[in-house]
Amino acid sequence: MTGKTIIVSNRLPVKIQEKDGGYNSSPSEGGLATGLGSIYQEGENVWIGWPGTEIAPDKEEEITAQLASLSLLPVFLSQEEISEYYEGFSNEVLWPIFHYYASTYSTYRQSNWQFYQQVNQKFADAVLNVAKPGDTIWVHDYQLLLVPALIRKQLPDVSIGFFLHIPFPSFELFHLIPWRNELLEGLLGADLIGFHTFDDVQHFTHACARLLHVNLSSNVISLPDRLIVAEAFPMGIDEQKYASLAKSETVKQEIENLNATLNGVRAILSVDRLDYSKGILQRLQAFEELLKNNPEYLEKVVLYMIVVPSRDTVPQYKHLRDEIDKRVGNINSLFRTLNWSPVQYFYRSFPIETLSALYATADVALVTPMRDGMNLVSKEYVASRINNDGVLILSEMAGSSRELIDAIIVNPNDMGMMAAAIKQALEMPAEEQESRMVKLRKNVSKFNVKHWVKIFMDRLSEVKEQQQSLHTR
């Protein structure tokens, strides 16, 4: 690939915090940051995104200089832009619809849409300020659906890839959005459009055919002047990081402490960001059903439930948090004994070492989203099981269920099925655990995040070459 690579995502891969009247930044541990870390720090490459917090205008210059040394280029957003583009349009229109939460009460505010366009233009301008013909631009996720076409307008020959981290919904859902055509046209500015699963690819190409009447042959869309390829690239994780963490001295100590606390009680683990798409309430209901119908598990099993605070300025998320509090309280008050509580609930985020210790200790991981683009937690649990034991229960609505087929696969709407799966997991013989886990671990290690970045980038070069050969014919 000639030229530099520009990564664009809503958030930069750093956390910026206010400290002593100034700001400091620390690297974030997200999967995307790990996967792309090796790319954006090379040569002239750069990562463009929002620093994740409102920055006082008189501090922008200082932050820009600080981030430049890390190959990061900030796009600053005002409070109004954050509220309309990010909370309003991205998280109250696109996120619910793309996760199949369409409500007849949904409001589609024109001002949200205007800000979404305006902020997408702001991101595109930031790219155009540094991009040159011959560069490769990789745009990420649902907050920036319009960016590819905005860049294409100014740099018609540049190489643009786009990756959607959340599901692409079926036509029936997608066409509810008043600005559906504009969103598709925005995406079609890219040369290669990546999704986690083949279903997402089909939903997207189908929407393009129905709404824009494009010429479609399998996963290739032909516009009068260009070919666009839509393809599945299931995202992986840095599996070695989780395996090494599980072997590290700090984590080993945490595992020992956890085991001492558990004292023979079996542990089920649940880890998510606070989000209705993650099926947290339904999971609690299934656990309650298990305890109700199997009293032999009382005092013998505990559910560690970690919910990481997220989007708590959006009303539905606040409501969900209250509902989780209530349901955890109900289960604990119904079943607890003087020396045992069935649900250990934490509404906060933990250092990665503690997370790793929980992954390595839990007999069962219960990953049951109602809808999830991929779900990295399911892969991180597998990567942490260095002794080839433990059982993964995985929702068929998670993208990762297409690859992790040796998990116990469940429908998250079926409480009976989920309760039975927990029972099956708790009683699974060691040999069966091992034979399933070995296969799961092979998959997670073969299709890791480095592989994901490589096949996406290689495919983008191929598509570009194909386009150029069409033009020169």
Ligand code: GDG
């Ligand atoms: C979106 C899509 C897709 C969680 N708790 C703690 C913690 N985490 C980390 C996990 C994991 C990440 O957060 C969550 O990733 P997921 O993939 O499970 O979910 P989303 O945040 O919704 O991500 C999803 C993903 O994008 C990538 O394309 O898979 O479908 O929705 O990495 O480890 N990390 C730390 N402490 C915690 O307490 N340090």
